[in-house]
Amino acid sequence: MKNAGNFIKTGLSLTLFCSVLFIACDRRISTPSSDSPNLNDNYDYLKVQESGKTRNITEFIKDGSRDGLSNKSVQLGRILFYDKKLSINNTISCASCHKQSLAFADNVNFSTGFGNLLTTRNSMSILNPVNNNNMFWDSRASSPLELSLMPVFNHIEMGMENDQMLVTKLSKTSYYPDLFEDAFGDRTITREKISKAVTQFLNCLFSKESKFDQGLQNNFANFTPLELYGKQLFFSDQLKCSECHSGTNFSAPDAPGSPYGGSTFGNDASNPRGTANIGLDVSYKDNGRGNGKFKIPSLRNIELTGPYMHDGRFTTLEQVINHYSEGIQNHPSLDEKFRDGMKAKKLNLSENDKVALIAFLKTLTDKNLITNPKFSDPFKN
């Protein structure tokens, strides 16, 4: 959790400032509400589907959250994910901004945190974190374990001031001591265990049952001619979409050897870490990882995760495609794929090409992820 340490340090002054403001407005830190989760759910969280085969999620998990993973610990993680008690005033849970029906994204440019403050970037979908080592719009985290408690202590998102405050609050509930005992063998609640359980749930948000995934198994016999044409465009040398949106998640992995990957992890802003500048602006208000470079996001479930881009500036996929077709700006750090000498290279797509690309993007929607009760809100009984 070294980055969380840095994060807390850098955010400390603002956090204190906002907390003081917040407490000044509302002197009570609300007591936990009495609503409890449904504890009778008995799902097999560890079984996932990939290419028509049932696999065990442990085959994919690379970080420390693999140890001690069980259906009980994932169940605990799911309850924590949906529990508003994780926020300082019991108003916000992870799911307030990461909604199942929207593939764990939000449908507003900026989401509302605990004190009615807005996030500074668009809430992104959470999916297949096990295949993702490049997280947040500026790629500042490299694994779900590293990331999982950051929002809880973030003054805008959930506002908890320190570990002890959260631990004390959860220990006083009627259900958490038992749940921690079931998951980890004893009733003591710690920051590490909270983080681990949340991560274990995140890791089980595995989405590989889209029309595209089915297509991989039947040579795309399930695709319409329009979708096939869109797929051909997406993977073409002319458009180069797949040179950035690549791999199983259609995103850029931070991997040594990948053109967008860095070889080291950490917060070094000079390390591109799976980010690129796609010429959204000539001058950026938010420079992302530096020079207007933002994470190359996953395109899985893209139909459900609008508005799009780090600031949610585009409401529809049509607008996104129009950007690539006609809107690319000549920023000094514009990616070379969108350059023609010193000029910005706009893709100038025909109407039919645009429609086909969008039809292809919609084959990446996984209905199972958004309807499966094992990922649903356990507080809604």
Ligand code: HEC
């Ligand atoms: C108030 C809204 C809000 C809340 C609450 C919130 N998030 Fe987020 N989440 C965001 C935003 C905004 C981003 C993108 C932030 C950025 O890039 O700087 C994000 C990014 C993420 C990502 C990165 C996804 C990726 O692939 O890069 C994960 C994972 C995540 N959040 C998990 C959580 C968890 C777990 C919780 C609860 C402990 C949580 N979030 C609570 C708004 C929220």
Ligand code: HEC
């Ligand atoms: C040079 C790398 C690169 C190429 C090539 C590229 N993209 Fe992107 N794409 C990105 C980055 C980076 C973002 C996020 C930019 C931001 O938010 O500032 C993005 C964002 C998107 C989004 C919105 C995602 C979201 O969650 O908001 C879609 C959709 C998309 N791209 C589709 C495409 C298509 C279709 C093509 C081919 C026509 C393409 N991209 C080519 C890097 C690239």
